[in-house]
Amino acid sequence: MERISNVTELEAWRENLRAALDPERPVVRVCLGPGCLAQGANKVSLAFQSAIKAKKVEASVQPLIKETGCHGFCSQGPLINLDPFDLFYVKVKPADVEEIVETTLAKGQTVERLLYSDNGSRYRSASEVPFYKMQQKVVLKNVGGIDPLKIEDALMAGAYRSLTKVLTSMTPEEVITTVEAAGLRGRGGAGFLTGRKWRFAVENARKNPGPVYVVGNGDEGDPGAFMDRTLMEGDPHAVLEGMAIGAYALGANQGYIYVRMEYPLAIQHLSIAIEQARALGLLGTNILDTGFNFDVQINRGAGAFVCGEETALIASLEGRVGEPIPRPPYPAEKGLRGRPTIINNVETWANVPLIIEKGADWYAGLGVPHSTGTKIFSLVGKLKNTGMIEVPMGITLGRIVEEIGGGVPGQDRFKAVQTGGPSGGCIPYELKDTPVDYDSLSKVGSIMGSGGMIVMDKRDCVVDVARYFLSFLEEESCGKCLPCRLGLKSMQEFLDKFAKGQGSPQDIDDLHSLARAIMKGSLCALGGTAPNPILTTVKYFKDEYLAHVVEHKCPSGVCRDLITYSINPELCNGCGLCVRNCPQECVSGEKKKPHTIDAGACIRCGQCMDVCPVDAVMVA
Amino acid sequence: MSAKKGKKGKKEKDQDLISFTINGQGVQARDGWTILETARQHGVQIPTLCFHPAVQPMGSCRLCVVEIQQNGRSRVAASCITPVQKDVEVLTHSEEVQNVRRWVLEMLLANCPASRQIRQLAKEHGVTSTRFKVEHPEDACARCGLCTRACDEVVGVRGISLGNRGIFKEVTAPYHQRSTVCIRCGTCLYVCPTGAMEQLFPQVSAP
Numbered sequence: 001m002e003r004i005s006n007v008t009e010l011e012a013w014r015e016n017l018r019a020a021l022d023p024e025r026p027v028v029r030v031c032l033g034p035g036c037l038a039q040g041a042n043k044v045s046l047a048f049q050s051a052i053k054a055k056k057v058e059a060s061v062q063p064l065i066k067e068t069g070c071h072g073f074c075s076q077g078p079l080i081n082l083d084p085f086d087l088f089y090v091k092v093k094p095a096d097v098e099e100i101v102e103t104t105l106a107k108g109q110t111v112e113r114l115l116y117s118d119n120g121s122r123y124r125s126a127s128e129v130p131f132y133k134m135q136q137k138v139v140l141k142n143v144g145g146i147d148p149l150k151i152e153d154a155l156m157a158g159a160y161r162s163l164t165k166v167l168t169s170m171t172p173e174e175v176i177t178t179v180e181a182a183g184l185r186g187r188g189g190a191g192f193l194t195g196r197k198w199r200f201a202v203e204n205a206r207k208n209p210g211p212v213y214v215v216g217n218g219d220e221g222d223p224g225a226f227m228d229r230t231l232m233e234g235d236p237h238a239v240l241e242g243m244a245i246g247a248y249a250l251g252a253n254q255g256y257i258y259v260r261m262e263y264p265l266a267i268q269h270l271s272i273a274i275e276q277a278r279a280l281g282l283l284g285t286n287i288l289d290t291g292f293n294f295d296v297q298i299n300r301g302a303g304a305f306v307c308g309e310e311t312a313l314i315a316s317l318e319g320r321v322g323e324p325i326p327r328p329p330y331p332a333e334k335g336l337r338g339r340p341t342i343i344n345n346v347e348t349w350a351n352v353p354l355i356i357e358k359g360a361d362w363y364a365g366l367g368v369p370h371s372t373g374t375k376i377f378s379l380v381g382k383l384k385n386t387g388m389i390e391v392p393m394g395i396t397l398g399r400i401v402e403e404i405g406g407g408v409p410g411q412d413r414f415k416a417v418q419t420g421g422p423s424g425g426c427i428p429y430e431l432k433d434t435p436v437d438y439d440s441l442s443k444v445g446s447i448m449g450s451g452g453m454i455v456m457d458k459r460d461c462v463v464d465v466a467r468y469f470l471s472f473l474e475e476e477s478c479g480k481c482l483p484c485r486l487g488l489k490s491m492q493e494f495l496d497k498f499a500k501g502q503g504s505p506q507d508i509d510d511l512h513s514l515a516r517a518i519m520k521g522s523l524c525a526l527g528g529t530a531p532n533p534i535l536t537t538v539k540y541f542k543d544e545y546l547a548h549v550v551e552h553k554c555p556s557g558v559c560r561d562l563i564t565y566s567i568n569p570e571l572c573n574g575c576g577l578c579v580r581n582c583p584q585e586c587v588s589g590e591k592k593k594p595h596t597i598d599a600g601a602c603i604r605c606g607q608c609m610d611v612c613p614v615d616a617v618m619v620a
Numbered sequence: 621m622s623a624k625k626g627k628k629g630k631k632e633k634d635q636d637l638i639s640f641t642i643n644g645q646g647v648q649a650r651d652g653w654t655i656l657e658t659a660r661q662h663g664v665q666i667p668t669l670c671f672h673p674a675v676q677p678m679g680s681c682r683l684c685v686v687e688i689q690q691n692g693r694s695r696v697a698a699s700c701i702t703p704v705q706k707d708v709e710v711l712t713h714s715e716e717v718q719n720v721r722r723w724v725l726e727m728l729l730a731n732c733p734a735s736r737q738i739r740q741l742a743k744e745h746g747v748t749s750t751r752f753k754v755e756h757p758e759d760a761c762a763r764c765g766l767c768t769r770a771c772d773e774v775v776g777v778r779g780i781s782l783g784n785r786g787i788f789k790e791v792t793a794p795y796h797q798r799s800t801v802c803i804r805c806g807t808c809l810y811v812c813p814t815g816a817m818e819q820l821f822p823q824v825s826a827p
Contacts, residue, residue, distance in 0.1 A: 304785075326679050326701045479763065479782075479789035482682050483720065486727040489787050490752050514723050520696040521682045521720035 001151075003281040006289040007164045010282075014155050021156070026063040026105050029081040031144060033070025033234065034226055034265075035387065036077035040094070044078050047097035063105050066153075069234015071144040073131050074387035076116060081126060081144070088126035089114035118406070131385045134404045138366065138374045139350050140390045143234030148269050151276035154237040160282050162356035163241050166248055167290040170356075175249040176202065179352065181360035183372035188217055188308070188345030189420065189449045190525065191371075191438040194352075197342060201250055201332035204340040213336045214247045215317070215343040216257040218266065219301045219308040222421025223472055225452035227376040228346050230388050232259065232266035235350070236273035240283070240296060242349030245356060246342055247294045255294065256336070257346070258313050260301040270298055305476035309524050310335075310343045312478070323478045324524035345450065347376060367393030371437030375448070381417075381455035382408050391436070398432030401455055408457045415456045416540070420449025422469035423529035425536035426462060445536045447529060461558035462537040462544050467495045473530045484527030487518035491534060498545060499559040501552035508545050512538050557619035560604045564620060567608075569594035571616035578608035578617065642710045655699035655710055656684055666712050667721065667741065669813045670764030671700045675773045680764045683741075685720050687711040696720060718745075726750045728762055735760035735814040761816035763789045767808035775807050780824050791820055798826040 004010045030036075030045040048065045071079045076090035082104055089100065089111065096114060103109045115122045116129050123129045137143075146153035154160075166175050180195030205212045216239055220228035232239060243255045259267050274296055277283040285293045299317055306312045307322040314336050316322035335341025351373060355363045364372045371393040377400070380386050384406030391400060401407065401414055408414050416426045419436070425446025427434060434440050438448050456465060474488040494511040497503040515531035515538075522528045538545060547553050554562040567578075567587075572594040578587045579595065586602050589595030594616075597608070609617040637648040642655075642664050649658040654677065659666050669681035677700040686699045689709040696716055711717065725742040730752035732738050738760070742748065765782050768791060772778045779802035783792040793799035802825040809817045 326698065328703070475786060477786040479784075479786040480678075480765075481680050482724050482727070482762070482764075485763065485787060485789060486731055487723070490723075490727050490730075493752055513719060516716075517720045517723040520716055521685055521724065523679055523682070523698070 001276065001279040003279065004288065005281065007168055010155075010160070010164060010288060017152050017156050023084065026085070027066060027083040028063050028100075028105075029066045029068045029071075029083070029144065031069075031071040031077060031079040031081075032067045033072075033074070033077075033144075033230055033388070035070065035074030036079055039077045041078035041092075043094045044080070044092050044097060047094040048101070051097055051101045063101075066147045067149075068145060069143040069148050070230040070388055071126070072135075072140075072388045072390075073116075073126075073129070073385065075383075075385055076387075085110075086125045086127075088116060088123065088129065090116045131387070131389075131404055131406070134391070134395075134399065135389050136366070136374055136392050137390050138354060139231070139238070139347065139376060140234070140388075142238065143230060146235065148234055148236055149272050151237065151273065151280060154235070154273075158357070159237040159353075160241055160277075162353035163244050163248075163282070164288060165356055166245050167288060167292055172202070172249045172251065175245060175356070178360045179249075179355055182355040182363040183360075183370070184348065184351055184355060184363070185371065185438060186345060187347035187351070187375065187450065189423075189447060191448055194344060194348055197332055197344075198246065198249055200330070201340045201342045204333045205251060208340070210339055211254070211337075212250050212252045212339050213341045214243050214250060214252045214255040215313070215331075215336065215341055216243055216255065216296075216346045216349050217308060217310065217313060217343055218257055218259040218263070218270075218346045219313060220263075220450060221260060221305040221308050221476075222423075222450055222452045223469075224378060224380045224454050225421055225450055226378045227388060227451045229263050229266050230378075231350055231376070232257075232263070232346055233269050236266075236270045237277065238350040238353060239270070239346045240273060240277060242344075242352035243296060244283070244287075244294050245352050246344070246349065248292055250340070250342055252342075253293045253295070255296040256299050256317055257296060258299050258301055258307070258317060260307075261303055267298060267300060274298070304478070305473075306478045306524070306526050309526060311524070313343065314341065323480045324526070326523055347451075368435065368437050370439055375436070375451055377451045377453045379405050379453050379455070381453075382414065382457040382460070383455045384409050393437045394435045396433050396435055397427060400436065400453065401432070405455060408455070411457055415458050415460060416462070418446075418454040418456070418465070418469070418533065419452070420447035420529075420532070421452040422472050423447065423526070423532055424449045424452070425532045426456075426465065426540065427536070428540040430540075445539060446532065459556055459558070461554050461556035462541040463495060463498050463548055463554070464556075464558045466533045466537050467492065467499060469533045470495065470530070473526065477526065477530075481521075481523035481527060483518045483521040484523070484530065487514065487522070487527065488530055491515060491518070491531070495534075498548045499554075500561045501548055501559075503549045505546060505549060507549065508538060508542065553620075563604055564599050565597050565602055565604060565606070565608065566599075566618050566620070567595050567597055568616045568618055571614050573614055573616075575613065577611045577613065581607045581611045583607065638704045638706050640704060640706060640708045640710065643712055644709075649704040651704075653704050655686060655688075655697075655702050655704055658704055659686075659699065659710075659712060664712055666699055667745070668700060669741070669762060670766050672766055672770065672811050674811075675766065675769040677701045678765055678769065681762060682724055683721055685717055687714040687717050721745055722747055727752060730754050731756075732760045732762050732814055732816065734758050734819075735762070735816060737814050738762065758819070759816070760814050760819060761791060762814050763791065764813065765791075766811050766813060767791060767817055767820075770807050770811045775803070775805055777801055777803060777805075779803070780808065791816075791824065793824045799824055800826045802826065 078092050080089045142157045184194040185191040301307050304322045307316045309324045312322045312324040331341045366373050376390045416428045418426050477484045479485040515534045519531045574592040586598040647662050666684050668684045679698040679701040684699045725747040729750035779799035
């Protein structure tokens with residue numbers, strides 16, 4: 001790759017790349033997102049490569065196999081999209097590849113059985129599938145379309161056009177004004193206005209001349225969240241371009257991306273993207289002959305959730321123990337190496353080029369006032385359609401779960417949705433019309449957070465859910481301040497008691513009071529938001545807490561000390577599946593006759609219930 | 621410095637003073653002071669554990685929390701690390717503040733049960749028993765890090781530090797070995813607010 005020396009050359013290069021494309025040439029986009037990879041998508045890709053090598057395809061239809069980032073519809077993976085046929089195949093196995101090559105690529109016909117079908121309808125194109133139809137892919141527009149390891153692909157899709165625009169025709173002041181006018185808010189969780197943060201940093205840098213920095217926060221650690229990962233893996237250049245634009249606005253020459261070590265693929269893709277951008281002269285000194293110098297370095301987090309908190313992240317970047325420090329001073333005032341630093345989530349950074357390209361007015365038109373733009377969510381839990389979605393802000397929770405997520409399989413309603421990861425709140429079905437925007441979510445006691453969305457059904461117990469999130473945070477607490485270090489453990493003691501049917505209604509109120517003390521008294525946002533699952537579940541599901549402590553029952557049939565499994569003799573057909581699956585060997589009965597469970601030996605694992613074909617196993 | 625200049629300097633300084641209220645009482649502070657410093661200057665009592673004027677405040681124990689009201693908004697912050705701000709109203713004993721203190725003290729009773737000082741402090745705030753599990757009856761350390769900060773900032777030795785994280789946090793020397801750089805000056809013993817260092821000292825310092 002040769003260095004591109006100026007903007008004209010870059011545009012010419014981009015045009016040449018586009019002109020060299022044959023619009024007739026079939027393109028197979030194999031999703032190599034985390035979900036599809038886990039389901040063997042790399043083998044599908046290899047099968048395509050070898051099918052082509054084996055010359056099973058005629059030269060005239062020699063297809064291009066693209067290994068792309070996440071397509072989003074994880075529950076149907078491995079996924080492939082085929083152009084120019086506009087076909088969308090789901091659950092593709094390596095064994096299906098030959099048929100796809102022979103039928104679709106060679107003859108242009110459809111392999112019907114690989115199409116997505118739902119409620120009796122088959123969908124040929126991804127754009128018709130209800131899961132995608134409701135979405136608005138803006139930030140993710142290239143994720144799943146381009147090969148993230150080829151900068152040429154990103155350039156053809158328009159990457160670095162916003163950077164050239166700011167470098168050639170905008171002053172740093174204009175860039176900040178544009179981001180301010182767009183109303184972009186931080187995608188990492190707290191939702192601080194990005195433009196305001198930038199302005200604050202610029203003012204501090206002016207008062208106190210010297211080096212300044214931009215940082216991309218890719219330390220996504222919420223259980224069940226994979227938005228940032230998908231973005232960094234699927235379109236790393238969007239993050240780099242956003243950071244370069246921010247660096248230009250701030251006057252920074254050095255950027256850092258902090259990625260957790262558990263995301264090796266994101267680190268690899270970002271590293272390759274940085275190398276390629278450097279080789280082309282889109283990072284480095286005198287970028288495109290504009291006199292602007294900027295480079296990016298990747299720093300790997302060593303596995304601490306709290307390092308996603310910006311002050312802890314800076315400490316970790318500097319090589320110190322990753323513990324937060326009280327704000328103010330904010331990083332925009334005194335950040336990395338004591339210098340003004342802009343830290344934004346990688347998703348926030350990826351929004352920036354779009355704002356520059358299409359203008360603040362266009363961006364502010366997306367979403368709702370005060371929460372503009374779109375948001376990426378990872379939609380997981382008890383849902384028909386799980387995966388990664390991008391929707392305009394302000395869409396209601398119910399629409400996300402029911403229309404995009406397809407609702408809970410076999411049940412007419414969901415029980416609750418946990419937004420914002422372990423630090424978020426549990427929003428009940430009754431509030432399904434809550435718009436998903438920063439302010440509405442905080443009104444109901446939850447947070448936007450980084451965008452995890454965990455859907456629960458009637459077999460999820462809120463006490464158990466609160467225990468789960470709390471045990472995660474308890475392990476991740478850095479232990480610097482007392483309310484968080486001891487408080488999370490103490491709240492867990494309360495919940496452990498409830499799960500055993502012990503305690504009193506007064507204990508529930510005391511737990512609420514303790515949760516409030518931790519929320520108010522903690523040093524950083526980890527402790528400050530950790531009580532959210534408890535505060536919201538106590539608020540919306542107090543009857544369930546009472547059922548545990550007063551009636552000693554777990555209405556959802558989860559808390560093991562409070563439940564008993566039994567078999568309904570009227571439904572049981574004596575098939576013996578439960579007998580074969582019971583790890584305790586405590587189910588017995590004659591063949592074709594109703595079986596019984598020995599409650600004394602039963603460990604309440606629920607295996608029998610999961611395997612019973614006639615739903616005869618009951619829990620109470 | 622001439623008399624005239626000195627007078628002008630004083631006038632400038634007076635203008636620099638920051639006025640706000642603590643529990644309704646008007647107070648003035650120099651720029652850069654913390655709320656805790658200002659409160660103590662004006663005789664207002666705020667309990668602390670991890671604070672010592674000789675070292676940098678860390679805001680760990682959260683006993684010094686106060687409620688800060690400004691423009692109809694209210695927040696709770698640790699007064700030892702919160703700089704003074706013009707025109708705010710500080711409440712040192714509001715319900716929200718007392719709620720934090722009482723819970724912190726009750727949790728401390730369970731987590732450093734061997735500390736006489738903690739029991740005394742808790743008693744002063746009406747907390748005499750704890751409902752939480754006592755796992756280590758011999759433990760007296762609140763992990764406030766005052767000893768490690770004193771060792772670093774006052775003695776300049778860094779013989780001890782805080783190791784591990786979360787509920788496993790502990791005062792220790794590097795690699796869990798007894799510190800060979802320790803000069804056995806006893807500063808940590810002197811500043812320790814819970815008396816835990818008396819037990820810990822022989823474990824972290826090489827003879």
